[in-house]
Amino acid sequence: MRKTGRPTMVDVAAEAGVSFKTVSRVINGQPHVDPAMAERVLAAVARLGYHRNALAASLRSGDRDTIGLVAADLSNTFYMAVAAAVSAVATRERMHLIMASSEEDAATERTLALDLCQRQVGGLIVVPTADDHSYLQREVELGTPVVFLDRPGTGIPADTILLDNRGGARAAVAELLAAGHRRIAVLLDARSIYTMSERWAGVEDAFAAAGRTPDPALVVDGLHTPTVARDAMQRLLDSDEAPTAVFCANNRVTIGALEAILPRGADVELAGFDDFELSRLLPRRIRVVDYDVADLGTRAAETLLRRAATPATGSHSHLVPTRLVDRGGVR
Known part of the structure; x- marks a missing residue:
């Protein structure tokens, strides 16, 4: 009869028909263990419900x-x-x-x-x-x-x-749309990143609810640092159809956008995802998607x-x- 209580490596060794040392080597991920023997140990682990005591x-x-x-x-x-x-x-x-x-x-x-x-x-x-x-x-x-x-x-x-990336972005962009902005820029890091894809989905949700779609000419992604975000924002401000508002999909993009907007005093409303240090000391109001x-x-x-x-x-x-x-x- 198998004993009751939490199974040990000794129990695993007996169940698998191998030595205690072999069980220890498999469980601790040591190299050069025969694959067939490792499979026997892992099968015994599953049958017994053994869990490694990481503290011990x-x-x-x-x-x-x-x-x-x-x-x-x-x-x-x-x-x-x-x-x-x-x-x-x-x-x-x-x-x-x-x-x-x-x-x-x-x-x-x-x-x-x-x-x-x-x-x-x-x-x-x-x-x-x-x-x-x-x-x-x-x-x-x-x-x-x-x-x-x-x-x-x-x-x-x-x-x-x-x-709640999608909900936060949706709420921020919905405010910009409700304020009457027609040219809203969207600055993001790579959309292949889960958080960026979710925030972009929130942007699309907000536009769809307003019966509109984002202007591809005003959407820039792949902005991984404040410097590249600043440069992208500067290009948008210098364009013939400059945005009147911008949604920044993370804090570093927001910082970069502000580095382009503030020195020239551009009349651009900004909403950004993520708070950041010294945001409360900015000389102008911005909206931030905040969380704990x-x-x-x-x-x-x-x-x-x-x-x-x-x-x-x-x-x-x-x-x-x-x-x-x-x-x-x-x-």
Whole structure:
């Protein structure tokens, strides 16, 4: 009769008919394990419902328990604010945070995520860049919980914490349309990025509700830095049909657009997604799609810890709401 209680690696070894050392090598991702033997171990893991005790593993290796965070671009203050919130939860739980940046590169994301798993983190928070995350399937099967943040992942069961990107963009552009603007520019980062595609969908929603469509001549994407956004805005302002309003799809694009608008005192109403430092000190009013950045990071970290404590099948999504606020207007 099989004993009751949480299965151990000894139980897995007995179930698979292999040595404890072989089970340890498979579970800890060590190289040069016979594929057939690894399959036997993983099958036994699935049958028994074994979950790796990441805390015990980290204590054996001399390290404290950790949360791994793979962000998309640490030069963006949004991700630094998210990381601060995750770190606060980790500190509260006497854990450490290991943070890395994929720089919006799928191959780098995969390398970083698997490296963190090799370091036996207690759980992994990923801002997805890759199209398929089945490369983490084995880690999930071995008990490493994964939470996707800011963008949905695919290929594995995992909880997801998202922002209402589409609703926030729709509300901002709807205000500009309601104010009577006929020439509304839209500045975005690459539309291949999930958040950008959702915000662009919100722009289209707002135009459609007003019985209109965005003017392709006033839509510019691929703006990854404030500098390129500034240059794009300057070109629009110099055109024969300059915009009277602009929607900027993230904070860095907003900063770049302001660098073009403010020096020349252009009469252009601006709405932007994401708040940013010193926005309240701007000499003119702008509208900002705001939200609780800390809530995103806190929810991701706490969801990860709940999954680690009580693993469950399936996955859940949580949508963090947005709101429109005034910024600037300082005289």
